[in-house]
Amino acid sequence: MSLLQVKDLTKRFGGLTAVNGVSFEVKEGEILSVIGPNGAGKSTLFKLITSFLKPSHGTITFKGEDITHLPPHVVARKGIVRTFQETNIFKEMTALQNVVLAHHLRCRASSWGIFFNSRQARKDETEFHQSALEILTYLGLAALKDEEARNLPHGHLRALEIAVALAANPTLLLLDEPFTGMNPEETDTAVEMVRGIRDRGVTVILVEHDMRAVMKISDRIVVLNFGTKIAEGKPKEIQQNPAVIEAYLGKEDEEAGF
Amino acid sequence: MAATRKVESERVEEKVREGGKGKPGILSSVLPFSLSSVLLFFLGLIYLIIFPLLYRDSRYVLGVVINASMLSVISLGVWLTFTIGRTNISQGAFALIGGYTTAILSVRYGVSFWLCLPLSGLMAALIGALIGWPILRLRGVYFAMITLSLTEATRLAFLNGGDFTRGGTGIVDIPRPGALSIAGITLIPAFKGSDPLPFYYLAASLLVLTLISLRRLTQSRIGWVFRSLRQNEELASSIGINVAKYRVMAYAICCFIGGLGGSFFAAFQQNIYPATYTVTDSIYFMLYCFLGGLDYLFGPVVGAFLLIISFELLHSIQTYQTMIYAIIMITFMLWLPNGILSLRFKK
Numbered sequence: 001m002s003l004l005q006v007k008d009l010t011k012r013f014g015g016l017t018a019v020n021g022v023s024f025e026v027k028e029g030e031i032l033s034v035i036g037p038n039g040a041g042k043s044t045l046f047k048l049i050t051s052f053l054k055p056s057h058g059t060i061t062f063k064g065e066d067i068t069h070l071p072p073h074v075v076a077r078k079g080i081v082r083t084f085q086e087t088n089i090f091k092e093m094t095a096l097q098n099v100v101l102a103h104h105l106r107c108r109a110s111s112w113g114i115f116f117n118s119r120q121a122r123k124d125e126t127e128f129h130q131s132a133l134e135i136l137t138y139l140g141l142a143a144l145k146d147e148e149a150r151n152l153p154h155g156h157l158r159a160l161e162i163a164v165a166l167a168a169n170p171t172l173l174l175l176d177e178p179f180t181g182m183n184p185e186e187t188d189t190a191v192e193m194v195r196g197i198r199d200r201g202v203t204v205i206l207v208e209h210d211m212r213a214v215m216k217i218s219d220r221i222v223v224l225n226f227g228t229k230i231a232e233g234k235p236k237e238i239q240q241n242p243a244v245i246e247a248y249l250g251k252e253d254e255e256a257g258f
Numbered sequence: 259m260a261a262t263r264k265v266e267s268e269r270v271e272e273k274v275r276e277g278g279k280g281k282p283g284i285l286s287s288v289l290p291f292s293l294s295s296v297l298l299f300f301l302g303l304i305y306l307i308i309f310p311l312l313y314r315d316s317r318y319v320l321g322v323v324i325n326a327s328m329l330s331v332i333s334l335g336v337w338l339t340f341t342i343g344r345t346n347i348s349q350g351a352f353a354l355i356g357g358y359t360t361a362i363l364s365v366r367y368g369v370s371f372w373l374c375l376p377l378s379g380l381m382a383a384l385i386g387a388l389i390g391w392p393i394l395r396l397r398g399v400y401f402a403m404i405t406l407s408l409t410e411a412t413r414l415a416f417l418n419g420g421d422f423t424r425g426g427t428g429i430v431d432i433p434r435p436g437a438l439s440i441a442g443i444t445l446i447p448a449f450k451g452s453d454p455l456p457f458y459y460l461a462a463s464l465l466v467l468t469l470i471s472l473r474r475l476t477q478s479r480i481g482w483v484f485r486s487l488r489q490n491e492e493l494a495s496s497i498g499i500n501v502a503k504y505r506v507m508a509y510a511i512c513c514f515i516g517g518l519g520g521s522f523f524a525a526f527q528q529n530i531y532p533a534t535y536t537v538t539d540s541i542y543f544m545l546y547c548f549l550g551g552l553d554y555l556f557g558p559v560v561g562a563f564l565l566i567i568s569f570e571l572l573h574s575i576q577t578y579q580t581m582i583y584a585i586i587m588i589t590f591m592l593w594l595p596n597g598i599l600s601l602r603f604k605k
Contacts, residue, residue, distance in 0.1 A: 050496065052492070072495040073495045076495070089490070089493065090489045090490055100482075101497075104498055104500030107498070114478045164493070191303060
């Protein structure tokens with residue numbers, strides 16, 4: 001059975017249809033990329049899956065359960081966690097504090113327990129601290145754990161965002177343009193990192209513009225154009241798909257020189 | 259700007275190479291306790307024991323410090339809502355609600371002050387949670403505006419409360435706190451006559467208790483969650499934090515503290531009117547926080563004591579009092595935008 005099913009998903013903003021009747025499935029343990037030209041509705045699709053936006057039409061099923069109308073924090077609790085296109089981090093906290101905080105949904109102590117520092121609360125915090133260090137080490141950030149997030153350079157910041165998302169213990173991780181602003185070398189490292197995350201048992205969906213990275217990393221690709229799904233398949237198939245080539249490069253007879 | 263950025267990133271790179279080994283502070287490795295905790299201990303000693311013994315006969319001095327202490331308590335609530343990134347100008351409303359709860363319960367139903375005090379806090383917290391749920395969706399100046407109108411709306415509600423709140427004449431002759439005894443043992447003797455000393459001890463205990471509770475709260479995970487809401491609500495909800503729940507929690511705790519303060523002043527002044535707390539008071543509660551520094555738990559305490567005491571000192575030059583006061587305020591806002599405590603404690 002597939003982990004996530006998106007069925008006939010539509011989102012309208014007034015007269016604009018950002019996502020139009022999109023359906024696809026994500027299998028457990030795969031890396032699925034969503035690509036498409038600017039404004040194709042990729043980020044809107046992400047926001048719909050994580051409930052940051054409510055769809056106008058259609059359903060989202062996760063592990064056989066309809067999650068379409070749940071609030072975002074409940075969707076996160078079910079195991080769907082996203083990163084953001086723009087840098088999104090708790091800037092005034094250190095790297096370690098960011099990741100420790102992000103363990104929040106594994107908290108077993110009640111609010112009163114936390115206030116009175118009960119045994120459960122202390123146990124939680126020790127556990128989160130260890131787990132956070134482990135995640136930071138895994139992503140190569142251990143040396144920067146006490147650095148305030150706003151002082152981190154871009155590449156490390158991206159890794160920290162992924163660390164924060166991983167701390168929330170996702171089954172399904174949605175990465176919104178994780179390789180933006182990286183040089184080829186950094187991208188290669190990041191691609192390996194995402195593969196490593198998948199090998200830890202996390203299913204990954206990512207939106208990305210860097211075609212080289214997408215072709216390298218994806219098990220399957222979904223292509224959107226003007227909010228509609230125009231193709232789906234393995235990287236090889238997508239590269240040769242005429243509809244995809246048209247969407248990216250325009251029709252041959254319209255563009256002189258191709 | 260570009261140069262400092264470069265230096266910053268170089269420093270980070272250096273750290274990566276070093277493997278993140280930082281130098282521990284020299285003092286903290288020698289002493290089992292920090293200097294600031296020693297300072298706090300002595301301040302607490304003076305405040306709770308030495309000061310009231312020295313000034314036990316000076317009604318005026320005790321009165322000023324009682325005022326400053328309880329206004330600090332009320333402002334500490336507002337400070338908590340600053341930690342979730344909301345500028346709250348509604349604290350006067352909840353002090354009013356707390357005050358009226360105590361007034362009505364004790365005058366009409368003869369309930370003991372020691373029961374009225376927590377009940378007033380709870381009543382304010384309950385109303386705060388109900389109102390906070392919808393309005394906390396707003397941020398920035400919109401939240402500030404709606405909380406400001408809330409103060410005014412609450413004043414009007416009590417003014418037009420008919421026989422229940424006795425309108426503009428207010429509720430007077432609120433009894434002084436009686437004895438608190440449990441199982442025949444008197445824990446607190448009745449507050450007799452017009453001696454302000456027992457009120458001093460009560461105000462001081464409430465301030466210390468509020469400070470300890472808030473310190474515990476802000477250092478716990480809940481405090482981290484609050485600060486995460488100030489920095490990025492979107493990210494907080496994406497990692498599974500129930501944003502609505504925690505911001506209502508912060509606001510309700512703030513209102514609880516406001517209710518306690520209102521209840522105290524009702525018993526202390528023995529009266530309450532709709533005009534006891536107005537929009538001006540709500541703004542002052544917020545100003546104390548700004549003045550002391552929003553990043554510091556002691557911010558509102560420092561702000562409140564400084565403003566209230568300087569206001570009293572300026573009393574002799576009455577004509578210019580407000581003007582000098584305003585100049586002090588403007589100067590501080592201009593030169594110390596992060597509050598007075600930012601002078602000593604660099605972040």
